Amino acid sequence: MTTSDETLSRSEEKLLELQTLLSEGDQEKVCEFFAEQNDTEIAHLLESFPASARERIWICVPEELKGEVLAEVGEEVRASLMSDMEAEAVSDLTRDLDAQDIAEILDTVEPSVKEAVIDNLDDSTREQVQVLHAYGDNTVGRYMDPNTVNVKEDVTLETVQRYIRIKGLLDERSQEFMVTDKENRLVGSLSLVDLVKNNQEAQVTEFMHQSVSLLDEMDVHEAAVVLRSKELRFVPVVNADGILVGQLNIDNIMEITREDADNTLLGMSRVSDDEELFAPVMTSAKSRGVWLGINLATAFLAAYVIGQFEAVLSQVVALAVLMPVVASMGGIAGSQTLTVIIRGLAMGQVGGNNRWWLFNKELWVGVLNGLVWAFVVGVIAQLWFDNWIVSLVITLAIVINMTVANVSGIAIPLILKRMKIDPALSGAVILTTVTDVVGFLSFLGLATVLILH
Amino acid sequence: MTTSDETLSRSEEKLLELQTLLSEGDQEKVCEFFAEQNDTEIAHLLESFPASARERIWICVPEELKGEVLAEVGEEVRASLMSDMEAEAVSDLTRDLDAQDIAEILDTVEPSVKEAVIDNLDDSTREQVQVLHAYGDNTVGRYMDPNTVNVKEDVTLETVQRYIRIKGLLDERSQEFMVTDKENRLVGSLSLVDLVKNNQEAQVTEFMHQSVSLLDEMDVHEAAVVLRSKELRFVPVVNADGILVGQLNIDNIMEITREDADNTLLGMSRVSDDEELFAPVMTSAKSRGVWLGINLATAFLAAYVIGQFEAVLSQVVALAVLMPVVASMGGIAGSQTLTVIIRGLAMGQVGGNNRWWLFNKELWVGVLNGLVWAFVVGVIAQLWFDNWIVSLVITLAIVINMTVANVSGIAIPLILKRMKIDPALSGAVILTTVTDVVGFLSFLGLATVLILH
Incomplete structure (x- = not known):
């Protein structure tokens, strides 16, 4: 019997405790500390130390947890810990792991080691690992758990309960049973809750629900959006023939969401x-x-634009002083819109005719904020330099740049998405280029026209 | 009996379908469409339309789902939908909701409506809602589910199963039972899986596990970090006296994580x-x-710095052309570091003596990338303007600015965190100010010294 009086404290405290133990240099105490941590906590701690300290920590990780810890740490950390492991050592570590964890670990090792480890697996695990490895990187099939608990539809709940106890089928993460026909085609699913709360004489069919399912080849990020929008904790995965191949559960969905x-x-x-x-x-x-190199290219593009206006810059130095204000205001306005749109895209809220509504909205937000802040900037510029042409030029340039910025903030991610490029990845770079170029061009261009005639 | 052949498709398709129905103007078909959606899907769709279209959608939402839908949409959308609801209407909507949802909805309405609705609740729900409202905004207590299924420790699993069926206690989200003593103090917990898979003659104590718990007053974001780092799907919440007051489950944790x-x-x-x-x-x-206003202040600060160097700017116009390159490279380098550190802080990986390791690392990354890109920029500047003083000045300024940027990228969030200010919120603004000011100061300052003597 156990009583509970451990109240969870801040995660940083554990990190500080380990740091203290390591700095005291008493390896035995470090190992005692690790005997009390679970695999997830150990993985998290390993990721909280530079590579030099990880070796000292790794030797203290209990042997029986090492496999699971390796499956949980990030790829870079895993690669550094496994850099000179032999096939035999890897086989030892993966002995008690499930197919998902083994597949993940084997992604990191040399092809020769991978082959040797796979040969050593028992038949059913080997088959599962090979199934997982056959799927593309971002597919549902790659992330799914190939282990499912399957029951038939024409039995009573009581039979299912007895069957589970005899076979020892449930693991701690189980929440749903798959109901399948003889060909292993998905017919529905039965929740653990329904199994327990209902009359045990009833048939599975009575409480089985029509189960929505995912195709194994579907993009996993798309799938996560759908599952979150339905608040599903679990979903069966089928192949194109309707055959059950695995399940995606809440832990997988949460992992993908965070990624x-x-x-x-x-x-x-x-x-x-x-x-x-x-x-x-x-x-x-x-x-x-x-990324710094890519940014340098865009920065020089902006500089090139400025370079076209040396004549007016050398005549009115106030322009050089105020120039960054125009680019900066456009940059912020654009990135506000970009962020809002990228979020909307990620949540599946942007599509069809609402794109035009949003485009229109962002245009007016840009014009409105452009007018307000252009006026403020114009007044400050006038008080500072007492040159009404410069004040007029910066006022106009800010209205133009902030409007273009907002419109680009929605147009760029939509165009990138249509081109099947991740808007979050290149959207910000392209947007900054646009707001810099448009900002300098409108500001210095107008100045050239109005000052140099 | 049901069979499943619905395979989940992209979330956007549902949005497009509804858009088509709405544009066809056949309200009846719109209502038929909504009869097939669940509460989460309806909430998501409502958030995917501007306020003008929401009214037309809202009248088609099935009455029995309206309460749950309101609890799920964002605060802004809820406020717009509830703007002129009377207390009676709100009471009707919240009739079958649980305390968590009611508490959430009542946060949005007028105080007078809120009071009237609370008066109308049955005693136990009223008490729970008041308990939830008594907690501060970001506490675990505010987010927890006050409904728990409690069992005693000295009964058999079979008894628990029968008790559950007689009382009809489980809802579809249940996964753990709380084991409590007579004073309702938490003793441990028993998972639904353990209840089903083990010998039914055994006592609860045999399979009860020592349950870690959260204090109700703990910051909920801190709590989410801890729960994620332990991969817990569920955790009991106790007050300072160890009395069980509720539970936080995977859905709450996922919600907080996404927020x-x-x-x-x-x-x-x-x-x-x-x-x-x-x-x-x-x-x-x-x-x-x-935010644009705040940015304007920092942009003018940068402009003020440039204004101090009018003398050298009016003499060498190349400086005005190259000036933004220095600020831009510093800005990107700094925001790279800032992002990496803010993520590390959010995951509880930064603390104690590893801060110095990270500080040192970022310093060297800054110096290294500073040297590499300063060289590239210097060469380009030399080819462009053929002025070795300008090339030397920009080379030095980039090394200085990129090094300062990286060091600021770690120092700023750490200092903000110590001041209990959210680094994600103000970190970027402060950092941009630093990289702009340091960039212009070092570039134009060095130019003044070397060119004007």
């Missing part, structure tokens, strides 16, 4: 989605360098 | 977290205007 939110944030901030917090300096520098 | 990810993205793009995709033009313009 998607993460990728949007990273893409918009020009960070690669595989950058790990504690990656070595060289790895991070390289991965970020790619 | 958090959303707020980070919105904050970094300067969008208010209450901005709704289909908000009217004026509402969106106002809500974004606040």
Whole structure:
């Protein structure tokens, strides 16, 4: 018997405790600490240390958890921990894992090691792993759990309960049983709750519900949007012939949801989605360098535009001083719209004729905010430089740039989506280029026309 | 008996179908369409239309689902749908809802309506709603489900199963039973899976597990980090005396997780977290205007810095042309670091002595990328303007700005966090200010020293 008096505390505290133990240098105490953590907590802690400290932590991870921990950490961390593992060691670690975890781990190792480990698996697990590996990277089939608990439709609830106990079929994450016919085609599903709460003499068919299902080849991110919009905790996965091949459950959906939110944030901030917090300096520098290079190209494009107006710039230095204000206001206005639209796209709220409504709306938000802030900027510029042509030019340029920014903020992601390019990834770069170029062009162009005639 | 042949399709298709029905103007068909949707789907569809179309949709929502739909839509949409509802109508809608949904809906209505509706509730629901309302906005208590299924520890599993069937206690989301003592103090919990899979003659105590619990006053975002890091699908909530007051389940955790990810993205793009995709033009313009105003202040600060160097700008116009390149490269480098650190903070991976490791890492990433890109920029500038002083100045300025940017990208969120300010919300604004000011100051300052002596 156990009593509970552990109240969960902030996750940072565990991290601090481990840091203290490591700095005291008492390896035995570190190992005692790990004996009390579960696989998810250990994976999280491993990801909270640089590679140099991970070795010292890894030797303290209990042998029986190492496989599950490897399946849970990010790919970069896994690769560093498994860098010189032999096939035999990998086989040992994966012995008690399910097919999903094994498939994930084997993605990281050398082809020769992978082959050897697969050969060592028992027949049913080997088959499941091969099924998972046969699916494309972003398909539902790749993320699904191939293990399902299947029952027949013409038995009583009591029979199902006895069958489960005899076979020891349920794991702690089970919540639904699949009802299938003789050909393993999906007929419906029965929830664990319905199994327990209803008259045990009743037939499965009475409480079975018509189960919506996913196609195994469907894009997993699309699928996550659908499942969230229906608040489903579980969904069966079938192939094109209607044969049950697995299930996607709430944990998979949550994982995909977090990945998607993460990728949007990273893409918009020009960070690669595989950058790990504690990656070595060289790895991070390289991965970020790619985006810095792309940004440099767009920055020089903006500079090139400015370069076309050297004549007016050398005559009125106030233009150089005020120039960044125009680009900055357009940049922010555009990125506000871009973010709102990318979110709407991710939630499946943008489509059909509401795109025109949104386009129209963003146009007017841009015009309205453009007018308001252009007026403010115009007044400040006039007080500062006392040059009404400069004030007029910046007022007009801000209205133009903020309107174009808002319109681009909706047009760019919609066009990218139609071209099947992830808007979160390249949307921000293209938008900044547009707002910089339009900002400098309108500001300095108008100045040239009005000042140099 | 039902058979399943519905395979889930892309969420956009449902939206397009409804749009077509609405444009055909056949209200009857629209209502037929809604008769087949569940509450979550209806809520999602309502959020996918501007307010003008929502009225036409709302009258087609089946009466018995309206309450649940209202509880699920975002606050802005709810407020617009409920704007002129009387207390009686609200009472009707909330009749069959659980306390969580009622509490949520009542947050939106006038105080007088709220009071009248609460008076109309049955005693136990009223008490639960009042308990929920007594908690602060971001506490676990506010988000928890106050309904739990409690069992005693000294009975057999069979007894529990019979008790559940007689009382009709389980709802479709149930997954765990609370084991409590006579004073309603939490002793442990028993999973539905364990209830079904084990020998029915056994006592609850045999399969009860030591249940970790959350304090009701804990910050709900902190709690979500902990629950995710443990992959818990459910956790009991207790008050300071150890009395069970409710439970947080996977749906709540998922909701909080999505809110958090959303707020980070919105904050970094300067969008208010209450901005709704289909908000009217004026509402969106106002809500974004606040951030545009803040940005304007920082843009003028940057302009002021440039204004200090009019002398050198009027002498060498190439400086005005190249100036934005320095600010832009610093801005991107800084926001890369900021994003990585904010994510790490959100996952509870940053704390204690690893902050110095990260600080050191970001410093070197900044120096390294600064050197590489400064060299590239220097070469391009030299080829373009053939002025070695300008090339030298921009090379130095980029190294300085990118290094400062990376260091600020980690220092700013850590300082904000210590000041208990959300780094995702103000981090980006402060960082842009720093990279603009440092960029212009170093570039034009060095130019002044080297060119004007």
